[in-house]
Amino acid sequence: MKTLTPVQKENLDGMVKMLGKALLWTALLTAVVFTVFPFLWSLLMATHDRTTMFSSGLNLALGDQLVANYHRLLDIMDFWVGMFNSFSVALLGTVTSLLFCSMCGYALAVFEFRGRKVLFGMMICSMMLPPILTLIPYYMVINAIGLSNTHLAVWLPFSINPFGIFLIRQYVVASVPKDLLEAAKLDGASAFRTYWSVVLPLLRPGLATLAIVQFVFLWNNFLQPLVVLTSSDKMVITQMLRSVQGVPNTPWGALMLGTFISILPLVLIYMAASKQMISGLTSGAVKN
């Protein structure tokens, strides 16, 4: 084998490095295209109607049916009613869970009381319970206490999300100094006052994480609304989109438009705060 001069060797090394870099970026960017394509494609389909969509051949041109599809969408479902219902379920559920989870997390972190270990153990166990297992009794309880076909039924059971309580407990332990609680006590503040004006403000980052987890979950939830919400004026958007899937001659363009709009709120929030959302949604999995 011919030996290379140092300059040649350096050039070769550089080329290998460049090639490696090119391969690396090809792999990473292919994965991006692969991930983002379905979203773009649904938007593209939203501009087509059945005739242009079903024409043979690969068609990547924009259609002119966007406005018509919007009117078709409003014809086949009360789209904005569904969006509003999803929004109110997600908002009410999130706010309530912030209150409930922080109360419980605070109690578990600060007080020593009889039954604390039992409650804590129950929480951990309930995290492992498959949701489908409790679906039937959930449905019966809802019916028995007269909550069927109400939004309350969809968000109330999730307002005590054990993961959220656990998260807040960890936050209290880590970021609320014991001295501060003692000082508040000496100043004569009641436990509730201490919780409300001393602890809660310190928990803001933890509450933000919990809010993200809850809002995303409630907005995307399908199973519980499916069995509880029966009248079309109460249905959430995931349910509405799914319910027109079986309609004969489904106007797919209109449906793709509806689907795209329905994911838009979360995607917009995600664009603005992707870092917080990623760390929030993986906070159960990744230790910070």
Place this chain on the structure above:
Amino acid sequence: MTTTEMTDPTTAQENAQRDKSDRQRTFWHKTTPYWFMSPYIIIFGTFGIFPVLFMIYLSFHTWNPVAGLGTMEYVGLENYVLSLTDPTLWQTLWNTFLMALYSGVPQHLVALPLAYLLVQLGKRARHWLTTAYFLPYVTSTIAISMIFFVMFSKESGIINQALMGLANGSLTGWAFGWLNDVMPLGWVQENSLIRYSVSFVVFWKYVGFNIVIYTAGLATISDELYEAAIIDGANSWQRFTRIALPLLRPFIFFAVTLTIIGNMNLFDEPYVLTRGLQQASTNGMTISNYLYRVAWEWLDMGSAAAISWILFMVIGLFTGLYFWFFGRRGLGGE
């Protein structure tokens, strides 16, 4: 306090009042934690404990919810016997298992190397790419499944159109020409394909989540280790298999556990992709879908309760076996 004061009636009254308010204060003081815990106790009792106990009770009865609670009848183990001898149950269990496998294994095989590539980049590039990969996890499974349902469409779906393009293209025809014989493929219509279609959607949705977990895991490995390996002459593949993978073990263990639990509960994706029950449901239906069908379409709550328990047992068994085989090694790093 002197005895004369004690006998004074007004002071005694005051004392009694102070005692009462003291007692009240200690009552509030003692019960404070429970007041804070009350939302959990009430709501979890109603929607957590009661349901589980009731499920045990219900699984020994027959009950049609439309006819009211009075129609509940004790049948002993009949629901379990019926369910366990029901071929559809075993079929759906098998489907669930296969789809969990088809979607779960590639998830990690793709996420691990991608995460490894990601951490080689600068902070900015890594952030933007991660943001893109994580996007599907944020969007609803129903919306995603609807989009894929259209993409999988037999006559006009983009996937079939792209395959046709490959089969008839002048450059690619020689390699993909055989596709013409099988086209168009009914990705969501045919029993032989539905499992792959559902698994693909699940894979697509969760791969980004795993990438984030693995990037976080890789970030905990110090650069010095890699530098030492480079000095020892290890190439990048060796650095990946000898340093990154072993140190990632706890993260892999955790991520795989989440995948197993999540995949055994699969409901939304097959529910949409099999159009709720009409087509391709023999191979595409998961046990959760079947449970929904038994309970809400056949209104046989007792059998559904028994199926729930069987499902619970199966998930417990799988996670148990998994922990047994891999747990000690998986958690070894901690």
